[in-house]
Amino acid sequence: MENNKLVRFTIFLCINILALGVGVLLMDNGQTSPWYASLNKAPWTPEGWVFGAAWTTIxxxxxxxxxxxxxxxxxxxxxxxxxxxxxxxxxxxxNYLFFNQHQTLIALIFIVSLWLLIGYFTFNYIKTVKYYTLFIAPYLIWMTIATSLNVYIVFNN
Known part of the structure; x- marks a missing residue:
């Protein structure tokens, strides 16, 4: 059983890391782009390094x-x-919609959908995985913060 869990963890970790890599490739310089630098961002926007640390942890x-x-x-x-x-x-x-295409409103629709989906994972399977739900909590918390940042940009730019 433990070996099976390790195999599944490794598969999901590789797929998740692939998502990070593909997301970075689609960001068109992301937070370092002149477009992003020119935006009126929320006062609670974290420093740039926080995003990488958060997503790695998530x-x-x-x-x-x-x-x-x-x-x-x-x-x-x-x-x-x-x-x-x-x-x-x-x-x-x-990543592509927001940073590359600058479609902040469409990106907001996607991030709200993602937040709802992570909420579904969190609450639909809580009885199934019990304390393992703690491992999805950072994702749900970060999606709440990221969604609020996207909302701020949509309404203030």
């Missing part, structure tokens, strides 16, 4: 969560994998 924690959750289903359980794939798509797409 993706590691989310891999632990998904490994634990997936043990409750046959490997490759389609409904769960569809939700996970949707999460991956929304996460990566937000």
């Amino acid at each position: 993706m590691i924690s989310f891999a632990v969560y998904m490994a634990a959750l997936s043990l409750n289903f046959p490997f490759g359980f389609k409904p769960l994998m569809k939700l996970y794939a949707l999460q991956w798509f929304l996460n990566v797409s937000w």
Whole structure:
């Protein structure tokens, strides 16, 4: 069982890291771009290094969560994998929409959808994974902060 958990953790971690990498590639210089620097940002916007540290922590924690959750289903359980794939798509797409295309309103729709999906994972499976829910909490907390930052930019630029 522990070996199976480690294998699943490794698979989810690799896929999560891939999402980070693809997201960075799609960001068009992201926070260092002149466009982003010119935006009126929320007063609670963290320093740039916080984003990298937060996302690294989130993706590691989310891999632990998904490994634990997936043990409750046959490997490759389609409904769960569809939700996970949707999460991956929304996460990566937000980077492209926001930073590359400067479509802050469409990006807001994507980030709200992602926040709702992470909330669904958190509360729908809490009885299934019990204390492993703590491992998705950073994702939900960060999505709340990130969504508020996106909202601020939409309404103040």
